[in-house]
Amino acid sequence: MDNYLLSLIQLCDSNLPTGAFSHSFGLETYIQEDRVFDKKTFSNWLKVFLEEQLVYSDGFACRLTYDMLEEGRDFQDIWRLDRMITMQSLPRETREAGQKMGERMLVLGMALYDFPELSLYKDRIDKMLSFGHPAIVFAMIARHLGVPKFTAMSTFLYSTISGLVQNAVRGIPLGQTAGQQILIESQSHLVDAVKKIDSLSEDDFGVTSPGLELSQMKHERLNIRIFMS
Amino acid sequence: MVNWTGILNLNVEKKEDKTITKDVYFQGAFKIMRPAYLDKTGQACFYIINPGGGYLDGDRYSMSFTLDEHAELLLTTQSATKIYKTPNQPVVQETEILLKAGSVLEYMPDPLIAYHRARYKQKNVVRMEKGSTLIYTDIMTPGWSPDGEWFSYDSVQLKNEIYMEDKLVVFDHMKLEPECQNMQGIGQMEGFTHLGSMIVVSEKAASDFLDMLYETIDMTSQTYKIGVSSLSIPGFTLRVLATSTQQIEEIFMACHRLIRANWFDKQPIFLRKY
Numbered sequence: 001m002d003n004y005l006l007s008l009i010q011l012c013d014s015n016l017p018t019g020a021f022s023h024s025f026g027l028e029t030y031i032q033e034d035r036v037f038d039k040k041t042f043s044n045w046l047k048v049f050l051e052e053q054l055v056y057s058d059g060f061a062c063r064l065t066y067d068m069l070e071e072g073r074d075f076q077d078i079w080r081l082d083r084m085i086t087m088q089s090l091p092r093e094t095r096e097a098g099q100k101m102g103e104r105m106l107v108l109g110m111a112l113y114d115f116p117e118l119s120l121y122k123d124r125i126d127k128m129l130s131f132g133h134p135a136i137v138f139a140m141i142a143r144h145l146g147v148p149k150f151t152a153m154s155t156f157l158y159s160t161i162s163g164l165v166q167n168a169v170r171g172i173p174l175g176q177t178a179g180q181q182i183l184i185e186s187q188s189h190l191v192d193a194v195k196k197i198d199s200l201s202e203d204d205f206g207v208t209s210p211g212l213e214l215s216q217m218k219h220e221r222l223n224i225r226i227f228m229s
Numbered sequence: 230m231v232n233w234t235g236i237l238n239l240n241v242e243k244k245e246d247k248t249i250t251k252d253v254y255f256q257g258a259f260k261i262m263r264p265a266y267l268d269k270t271g272q273a274c275f276y277i278i279n280p281g282g283g284y285l286d287g288d289r290y291s292m293s294f295t296l297d298e299h300a301e302l303l304l305t306t307q308s309a310t311k312i313y314k315t316p317n318q319p320v321v322q323e324t325e326i327l328l329k330a331g332s333v334l335e336y337m338p339d340p341l342i343a344y345h346r347a348r349y350k351q352k353n354v355v356r357m358e359k360g361s362t363l364i365y366t367d368i369m370t371p372g373w374s375p376d377g378e379w380f381s382y383d384s385v386q387l388k389n390e391i392y393m394e395d396k397l398v399v400f401d402h403m404k405l406e407p408e409c410q411n412m413q414g415i416g417q418m419e420g421f422t423h424l425g426s427m428i429v430v431s432e433k434a435a436s437d438f439l440d441m442l443y444e445t446i447d448m449t450s451q452t453y454k455i456g457v458s459s460l461s462i463p464g465f466t467l468r469v470l471a472t473s474t475q476q477i478e479e480i481f482m483a484c485h486r487l488i489r490a491n492w493f494d495k496q497p498i499f500l501r502k503y
Contacts, residue, residue, distance in 0.1 A: 035415060048416035056402075088400040090466045092458045206402040210424050212416040214468050217456025221443065 004145040011141060012159040018105045018134060020163035023097045024171060024227035025049065026215035027164065031171055032222055039178045042168050043185065046161065049212060050186075050193055054157060056207040058098075058135040059197045061085045062156045065139035066149050075120065079130050082121075086131040088206030091216035093229035102132030109137055115144050153194045161186050171226060234288040235259035237277065242297035247271040251297065259290065267498055272301040274500075277338070283311035284349070287318035293325040296332035296361070305500055309339040309370075312347040312382070319348035319384070326353065328361035333493070337481070337500070340368035340423075340474045343382035345375065352388045359394055362431035363464075364488065368477050369405070371422040379422055380407035391430060398462050399428060421454065421470035425477035427484060430464035433492040439465060441491070446483050455480065 010016065027045060030036040036045050061081055068077050089095035103125055110118045117140045124130035135156065142152035162183055169179040219229060235258035242251040248264075248271055255261055258281045264273035277292075284290070296302055312320050328334055343349055355363055367387065371379035384406040391399035403424070405412070412418050439457055448455050453471035460466065467484060471477050482497070489495040 030415065041415075045415050048411075048414065052410070052416055083397050084400055087397050087461065088402060090399070090401060090458060090460070091456070092460075095461065204404075206400050207404045208402060209410075209416045210403065210468060210470060211419040214454055214456035214470060215416075217458040217466075217468065218454075220458060221448070 002146075004142075004147045007145050008142065008147055008151070008155055011138065011145075012155050012162075014159070014163055014166055016105075016159075017108065018101045019097075020101060020160075021167060022227055023101070023229040024167050024219075025094055025097070025164070025229055026091070026212055026219055027168065028171060028225060028227045029215040029219045029222060032224070036168075037172060039174055039182065042172060042174065043182050046164060046168075046182065046186065047189055048209065049164070050157070050161065050189055051196075052207070052209040053212050054160060055193050055196050056200070056204055057085060057088060058133075058160065059153065059157055059193060060200055060205055061133060061135040062139045063149070063153055063197050063200075065136045066143055066152055069117070069140065069143050070149070075117075078121075078136065079124060082130045082133055082136055084205065085133050085135065088208070090208075091213060091219070091229075093219055094216045097229045098133045099131045101134045102137055105134050105137040106132060109141050113141060113144060117144070150194055150198075153197060154190055157190050157193055161190065167227065231289060231291075233257060233291045234285075235279070235290045237261060237292045239275065239293070240295040240297070241273055241300045241302050243271075243299045243301070248273040248300045248302060258288070259292070267303070267500075268496055270301065270493075270495055272303055272333075272495075274303040274305070276305055276307045278307045279310070283313050284320040284322075285313055286315045286320070288320045290320075290322040291324075292322070293327075294334070294336075295327045296329055296334055298329045299331040300329070301333045303335045303498065304337070306338045310341050311373075312341070312343045312349045314344055314346040315348045315383075316346070319350050322349075322351045324351075324353045326355040326363075328355065328357045328363060330358040330360045332358075333362040333364075335364040335485075337364070337366045337485075340370050341385065342370050343372040343385050345373070345381045347372070347382040348384045349382075350386045350388075353390070355389070355391045356395070357391065357393045357430060360432060362429075362433065362492075363391065364427070364429050364431075364485065365389070366425065366427045366481050368426075368474055369403075369424045370474060380405075380412045383408065387426075389428060391428070393430070393462055399430065399460060399464075399466075401426070401428065401466070418470060419454070421472055423469075423471045423474060423477055425467075425469040425471065425481065427467040427481055428464070429467075429488065430460065430462065431492065432463050434463040434465060438487075438491070441487060442467075442484060445487055446480055452476070453480070
């Protein structure tokens with residue numbers, strides 16, 4: 001058994017208290033507009049969210065962080081990426097979700113593991129020089145644990161997707177079994193997404209789709225909200 | 230060395246109460262007329278002209294605008310930007326903007342029309358000094374094709390990078406590739422045809438401005454869809470999905486009117502083009 005396996009499962013566990021359970025990333029807007037209401041409509045949204053947003057933002061940031069650490073690049077490059085991933089999120093709630101979840105995962109990581117990248121990052125956030133983002137923290141921890149790059153990328157995306165599925169189960173609502181079926185069906189999309197991320201160049205960073213972004217902006221003014229984004 | 234199809238460099242400054250040309254240079258497929266003064270505020274208005282009427286395969290355009298301290302500039306185009314089919318090389322347009330302290334730039338180009346099989350890459354980099362204001366808009370139409378089919382272009386990529394005192398504060402990246410995306414599906418254009426974006430960065434943007442915007446513009450209309458959100462520094466982004474250029478222009482106009490009245494004590498402005 002790989003030494004990292006159990007630690008990686010812990011890192012991807014939806015019980016990991018990063019606050020992911022309170023963010024829908026615009027899904028709640030679609031639920032209230034009655035555009036997402038069952039397993040099929042949710043699966044469709046999830047696929048678009050993965051392929052049109054996560055691939056170019058969080059997923060790409062995870063890969064870039066991993067590459068930078070692997071190549072022993074100057075940390076300034078990672079701090080620059082932290083700013084880019086934060087500023088490419090124009091909807092305020094999504095941007096703040098990244099910061100909050102990033103910092104919580106960072107603090108947790110520091111309580112579990114002891115390696116310098118995490119405390120450097122935390123120090124910069126405390127000094128308001130950096131913002132914090134789960135994709136960057138995840139890549140740091142995964143690499144520290146010796147998780148290979150492709151495994152790190154796919155498990156990072158998996159943890160994001162499985163968090164959203166759980167939120168959909170509560171928010172739409174969907175049956176627990178339907179949720180698990182969606183997760184199984186997402187596997188091939190995840191594999192494709194990882195391949196796509198690996199083929200991206202810097203020019204592709206941060207592409208967003210108009211509808212996804214708009215729904216994240218509109219979420220701020222929904223009358224009833226069970227999610228923070 | 231890059232061979233530019235068109236180059237346009239403009240530097241304006243404030244002399245007494247008026248913004249005037251300090252330096253202007255254009256070459257190739259770009260032209261700019263002498264400034265117009267549309268009201269009594271001294272703000273200069275320039276129209277960018279593309280005498281050829283459209284962007285062709287492999288064209289490369291470069292623009293740079295510098296606003297000296299407290300200069301006020303309204304920048305627009307004379308007509309829509311048309312990008313014809315690009316069988317070999319995408320059309321590229323790169324714009325660098327420098328806004329010195331206290332300057333105000335309103336950059337509101339006409340809509341973008343990408344024709345059948347066109348590829349277009351646009352990048353705007355705006356460097357702002359503290360106390361400057363940027364109001365930027367763009368409108369993407371579903372393009373044009375001989376058989377009237379929408380979204381028949383290959384790709385349109387619009388990138389905006391805004392730096393405040395050398396720090397990245399906005400990174401806006403849209404890339405529409407109709408062939409690889411379900412344009413009418415959820416998350417994309419969602420049944421609409423036109424996409425409008427407005428980015429405003431200004432110290433004058435108080436947090437209650439969005440509330441005012443919500444009171445002014447009908448956000449619940451079913452004929453268009455609006456999202457608006459605050460940036461990490463004072464300012465906001467507004468996105469509109471709609472079915473015509475005119476709808477988007479009306480919303481931008483309402484927002485623009487609110488900004489001019491509340492922040493600059495200026496009357497609304499009408500761009501006289503036709």
